[in-house]
Amino acid sequence: LSSDALTDLRAGLVQEYEALKAQGLKLDMTRGKPASAQLDLSAEMLALPGNRDTTAEDGTDARNYGNLQGLAETRALFSTLMGAPADQIVVANNSSLALMHDTIVYALLKGVPGGKGPWSKEEPITFLCPVPGYDRHFALCEGYGIRMIAIPMTGAGPDMDAVEKAVADPSVKGIWCVPKYANPSGETYSAETVRRLASMKTGAPDFRIFWDNAYAVHHLSAERPELANILDACAEAGNPNRAFIFASTSKVTLAGAGLALWASSPENVRWYLAQAGRRSIGPDKLNQLRHVRFLRDDAGIAAHMEKHRELIAPKFTAVEEAFAARLGGQGVAQWSAPKGGYFITLDVQDGTASRVVALAKEAGIALTPAGATHPYGKDPNDRTLRIAPTFPSLADVRKAAEAVALCTLLAAVEARLG
Ligand code: PMP
Secondary structure, three states: OOHHHHHHHHHHHHHHHHHHHHOOOOEEEOOOOOOHHHHHOOHHHHHOOOOOOOEOOOOOEOOOOOOOOOOHHHHHHOHHHHOOOHHHEEEEOOOHHHHHHHHHHHHHHHOOOOOOOOHHHHOOOEEEEEEOOOHHHHHHHHHOOOEEEEEEEOOOOEOHHHHHHHOOOOOEEEEEEOOOOOOOOOOOOOHHHHHHHHHOOOOOOOOEEEEEOOOOOOEOOOOOOOOOOHHHHHHHOOOOOOEEEEEEOOOOOOOOOOOEEEEOOHHHHHHHHHHHHHHOOOOOHHHHHHHHHHHOOHHHHHHHHHHHHHHHHHHHHHHHHHHHHHHOOOOOEEEOOOOEOOOEEEEEOOOOHHHHHHHHHHOOEEEOOOOOOOHHHOOOOOOEEEEOOOOOOHHHHHHHHHHHHHHHHHHHHHHHHO
């Protein structure tokens, strides 16, 4: 467009933007939280297991201390989801992020099998961080002084050429992976990516993959991309201890009162339980029984997730429709069309993501800060935004997406006019 045409365009967009502000919206698209209607899907679970049903399969009393690894029936329930046999699973309390935290702290203080001792004695150590990625992973590294190297995502997982090159450095101890319906790009790692992660040569003998499979069963469509089994791939490649697997039922049952899951090789499980045994006498096993009674089996989990899909898929569609209507063919933005998970990524014109967030904020729409998808909160291109459509109502999501599209256009025109 000529600069006159751009000036006219800006005037029109500013007018629309003023009208948007006048609506006095107050919408929150910052975090991937389930909506209340999704939490209601598990309402009946709260009455379980009931006060006469507290004996676990092994005859122990679930109300009492003990069973650090979790009930056998609960570990069996999540065996398919975790891609691990029940005896290689640990079921803990409500937050998988807490398990990631503890695993890192144990590694820093005590070291992991196959290593030379505490990671903290080898400082500085480094983690690879596929970007865009999950801000809380990056905050964990930052909080414990672990350096981060950004690795671009490709659509089939991280750029493996870049990963293979980076892991030759023995200070590189780990990589964050959200392998299925990644937060926030929505992509699923290809079988080839999984194979290369499992088999690559690493400078550190105690290198670990932090496999945060937070969205393992969180489908949004009938298309169900397969994720190769990382534990099997690591074992086949002769690196049986390489992967720590995490997941939770935060977005299956209750985000604040679900179960967190950890799985790995037999040797890593022994290591983990040795550390965790100092921290606690055992987890909340009534919640474990509650989940077993409520979800029952793989079919029960799938049926329950289908109810989530019915509630949230229309919200994702609303965002995609609003973006397509306003931004389609404009050459100023690209967005993901995830087949699962909790997020849509919106890549706006380079250098304008922070401006889009600021414009949206002024209009009453809270977005995740620009840069949050990158280590240290810094997106070098100021390009990537994470849209979290699950929590607001469908009507609000539509309004918010239309507003974000308007802010994206306005920021792009402003940038071109200089
Ligand atoms: N990992 C990822 C990739 C997530 O997106 C989230 C939630 N936003 C979590 C972990 C947090 O999981 P939890 O509730 O089990 O701590």
